[in-house]
Amino acid sequence: xxxxxxxxxxxxxxxxxxxxxxxxxxxxxxxxxxxxxxxxxxxxxxxxxxxxxxxxxxxxxxxxxxxxxxxxxxxxxxxxxxxxxxxxxxxxxxxxxxxxxxxxxxxxxxxxxxxxxxxxxxxxxxxxxxxxxxxxxxxxxxxxxxxxxxxxxxxxxxxxxxxxxxxxxxxxxxxxxxxxxxxxxxxxxxxxxxxxxxxxxxxxxxxxxxxxxxxxxxxxxxxxxxxxxxxxxxxxxxxxxxxxxxxxxxxxxxxxxxxxxxxxxxxxxxxxxxxxxxxxxxxxxxxxxxxxxxxxxxxxxxxxxxxxxxxxxxxxxxxxxxxxxxxxxxxxxxxxxxxxxxxxxxxxxxxxxxxxxxxxxxxxxxxxxxxxxxxxxxxxxxxxxxxxxxxxxxxxxxxxxxxxxxxxxxxxxxxxxxxxxxxxxxxxxxxxxxxxxxxxxxxxxxxxxxxxxxxxxxxxxxxxxxxxxxxxxxxxxxxxxxx
Numbered sequence: 001x002x003x004x005x006x007x008x009x010x011x012x013x014x015x016x017x018x019x020x021x022x023x024x025x026x027x028x029x030x031x032x033x034x035x036x037x038x039x040x041x042x043x044x045x046x047x048x049x050x051x052x053x054x055x056x057x058x059x060x061x062x063x064x065x066x067x068x069x070x071x072x073x074x075x076x077x078x079x080x081x082x083x084x085x086x087x088x089x090x091x092x093x094x095x096x097x098x099x100x101x102x103x104x105x106x107x108x109x110x111x112x113x114x115x116x117x118x119x120x121x122x123x124x125x126x127x128x129x130x131x132x133x134x135x136x137x138x139x140x141x142x143x144x145x146x147x148x149x150x151x152x153x154x155x156x157x158x159x160x161x162x163x164x165x166x167x168x169x170x171x172x173x174x175x176x177x178x179x180x181x182x183x184x185x186x187x188x189x190x191x192x193x194x195x196x197x198x199x200x201x202x203x204x205x206x207x208x209x210x211x212x213x214x215x216x217x218x219x220x221x222x223x224x225x226x227x228x229x230x231x232x233x234x235x236x237x238x239x240x241x242x243x244x245x246x247x248x249x250x251x252x253x254x255x256x257x258x259x260x261x262x263x264x265x266x267x268x269x270x271x272x273x274x275x276x277x278x279x280x281x282x283x284x285x286x287x288x289x290x291x292x293x294x295x296x297x298x299x300x301x302x303x304x305x306x307x308x309x310x311x312x313x314x315x316x317x318x319x320x321x322x323x324x325x326x327x328x329x330x331x332x333x334x335x336x337x338x339x340x341x342x343x344x345x346x347x348x349x350x351x352x353x354x355x356x357x358x359x360x361x362x363x364x365x366x367x368x369x370x371x372x373x374x375x376x377x378x379x380x381x382x383x384x385x386x387x388x389x390x391x392x393x394x395x396x397x398x399x400x401x402x403x404x405x406x407x408x409x410x411x412x413x414x415x416x417x418x419x420x421x422x423x424x425x426x427x428x429x430x431x432x433x434x435x436x437x438x439x440x441x442x443x444x445x446x447x448x449x450x451x452x453x454x455x456x457x458x459x460x461x462x463x464x465x466x467x468x469x470x471x472x473x474x475x476x477x478x479x480x481x482x483x
Contacts, residue, residue: 018150023160025226027167029095029143032219034171035212036106037140040132041408042176042271043205044109045415051201052112054121060416062126066133067402067409074137074402081142089229091142091149098138099220103213105132110209112202133405139220146227148378158375159307165371166303173296175212180275180289182208249388253380253396255467257403260373262460264404266326266453267366268411273418273449280424281442282342282352294356295363302367314472315372316465322368323461329361330450330457337446379470386478418448 044063048054084090109128112121147164151157183204248254278288309318336342336354344351377396385391422444424437437445470478 018156018160022227023163025223026146026160027163028219029223029227030164030167031171031174032216032223033099033140033143034168035174035219036102036216037136038172039175039179039209039212040106040109041268041412042275043179044129045272045412046275047110047201047205048121048125049416049419051205052121054118054125056416056419058122058416059125060413062122062129063409064413066130067406069130070133070137070402070405073134074141074405077137077141081145091146091229092224092227094142095139095220096224098135098140098142099217102132102135102139103217105135106213106216107206107210111206114202136405143223144374146229147374148381150227150229151378157378158310158371161374161378162303162306162371165306165367165374166300169296169300169303169367169370173293173300176271176296177289177293179208180285184285250380250384250396252383252468252470253377255464256373256377256380259460259464259468260377260403261407261410262456262463263323263366263369263373264407265410265414266456266460267362268408269414269418269453269456270330270362270449272411272415273445276419276424277337277445277449280437281337281445282350284350284352287350287352291355291359295359298360299363299367299370302364303371306368306371309368315376316468316471318368318372319464320461322365322372323457325361325365325368327454327457329358329363329365330454332358333362334446334450337450338443376468376470379475382475382478382482383470386482414452415448418445422448 045056045059048059049056081090081094084093086093105128109125109132112124116124147157147160151160183201185204186207187201187204274292275285275288278284278291309321313321333355336352336358341354342352381391381396384396423441424445425441
């Protein structure tokens with residue numbers, strides 16, 4: 001900023017603030033990209049493990065290795081975006097091209113040829129998943145990099161962050177809720193005509209992935225067409241070594257990204273194991289869809305109410321409250337499971353509906369943290385400019401993309417190991433047959449799904465309180481000096 005930011009217009013925003021059309025289009029972009037992300041994050045393990053019969057440990061290992069690869073890929077992409085100059089701006093060319101490529105890879109990843117053997121499927125998963133991560137990076141980093149580039153710290157930035165995260169929550173909820181409703185329906189309709197086994201979900205996943213991919217492309221096209229880059233923030237030309245040094249020396253950005261890994265891994269572990277919990281413990285895949293719909297709604301509502309929470313709480317206080325909500329929810333969820341409430345009925349009504357209460361706490365707390373962490377990361381960019389004398393939106397925002405995917409990879413890797421550790425027995429022929437599990441297995445599944453996330457949240461809470469120093473007062477001082 002400094003002399004390069006005399007007014008909002010130089011940051012890509014009109015002096016009077018962002019137009020309504022721009023905000024809506026930016027939100028639409030968030031819906032599409034998080035539909036794709038959540039389909040992969042929540043169902044790649046289930047699809048390759050339960051539907052295709054690939055080892056859960058192998059799947060987890062591939063996803064984890066891919067995230068290590070992203071440790072180098074994502075920051076480099078941030079540098080590329082920062083140095084991009086085109087008639088369409090720095091961000092939009094990458095958003096659109098990355099979207100088209102990622103949509104193609106997404107469909108391929110869920111369209112494994114039926115003639116492919118076990119070894120071939122492992123190779124196919126490895127290649128397509130690495131390609132999916134690379135192409136998703138192409139569009140995701142420039143998308144989030146636009147927030148600090150077109151807004152000023154404070155109300156406008158927090159409101160746009162809340163809007164984007166709320167819309168991303170809607171996008172995440174769509175595949176979470178609809179996948180296990182749509183996939184069986186499509187599979188049954190398509191396979192019945194050929195008189196094949198109607199419980200094979202592979203056809204349903206293929207066409208569902210295609211539909212999500214098409215919606216993805218349309219949503220990002222709307223975003224690119226309407227979020228104009230009005231002017232270009234001046235970004236000095238730095239070498240890769242200098243820019244990495246700037247990133248490493250921004251202690252507040254690093255504090256935020258480490259926090260993201262911890263809190264996101266907690267929720268992703270739960271989301272990956274939740275479908276197994278509902279299938280084998282509760283015995284209801286449709287119940288999983290209903291619970292996910294409720295949780296997604298709670299998460300979206302919390303993100304929409306973020307500005308209201310911020311009126312009464314500092315960033316630090318809101319972080320503490322959000323984590324406590326999640327921990328209390330997890331404790332209640334574990335207690336209900338261990339007490340056998342999830343397998344009881346009263347008057348013909350399943351008692352597992354009581355899980356909506358802890359679900360509300362877990363997902364609402366997570367929703368608030370999503371927006372809050374985005375705001376904190378954007379603020380760390382202003383802090384980095386103040387401390388290091390250069391402004392690197394794309395490089396630092398690339399870290400958010402990396403750590404979110406890292407958290408997803410860690411979660412899937414752990415979930416794959418957890419399935420093996422607890423001794424979960426599954427059909428290996430791609431059918432929807434439900435095999436009865438032992439009491440010890442179900443208890444182990446419940447504990448993996450709740451206790452581990454609780455530990456991660458506690459570590460994240462302690463770390464954030466100790467390391468994050470950008471209070472509201474501190475940010476005001478920084479912005480005053482930059483101007």
